[in-house]
Amino acid sequence: MIGKLKGTLDEIAEDHCVVDVHGVGYVAYCPARTLSKLPGIGEAVVLYIETYVREDMIRLYGFGSALEREWFRLLQNNVPGVGAKVALAVLSTLTASELANAVALRDIAMVARAPGVGKKVAERIVTELRDKAPAYTGESAAAMGLKQELGEGVAPAPVADAVSALVNLGYSRDVAATAIAAALKTAGDGADSAKLIRAGLKELAR
Known part of the structure; x- marks a missing residue:
């Protein structure tokens, strides 16, 4: 099974690219985002590969990460x-x-x-x-859980207010939610919004 290709970009098409690895051209079907971020023809490229093997074909799917x-x-x-x-x-x-x-x-x-x-x-x-x-996701389960609660409108008022305050300061909603999730560990579930905001800002300053 092929798990990774490292070679020279030989061709870019609408839904796939061709990577030349020591003279052998591998066709990899990729998401549009992956194709848009590929280097120029003739340049070095690395793709993470998922190999599909069936009775009638072998197909490679390529990804940037x-x-x-x-x-x-x-x-x-x-x-x-x-x-x-x-x-x-x-x-x-x-x-x-x-x-x-x-x-x-x-x-x-x-x-x-x-x-x-x-x-x-x-x-x-x-x-x-x-x-x-x-x-x-690379995120903690706590951060994921908080984002879910915010999306469903069931997060405690102090938590929702703290996230909103960080968003108003210019942070993205995701970054704010992650910071407040981390702040909850140190401030405790019973903390008010002001305490959570201070703890969240400390997390962001790290």
Whole structure:
């Protein structure tokens, strides 16, 4: 099985590229985002590969990072009705972090932006991956849980106010939520918004 290709970029097409490795050209089907970030023809390139072997074909799927490849596997192995085509469409539309946030916040509309992914499929994706996504986000389970609570409108008022305050200071919602999730560990669940804001700012200053 091929897990990684390191060679020279030989060709870029609409849905795939060709990587020359010691004179052998490997065709790798990639998300649009991956293709858009490839270097110029003739330059060195590295792709993380998922190999599909069937009776009638062998197909390689290429990704710019191991995390993208894991999401590709996760989508197909855990969501009924999602195959390679839909998984590529999702990863062409959303970055790995955007997909992780959409799953955590149950943002069906964001996932449904992918071509060929309707509301029902998007809902199935966020539902089936809800408990599996944290391992692929690089974030703590606490941060993922808080983002989910914020998305569902059930986060405690002091927590929601603290996140809102950091957002008003110019931080993104995701960064603010991650900081407040970390702050909760030191400040405690009973902390008021002012204490959480101070603790959150300390986390951001690290």
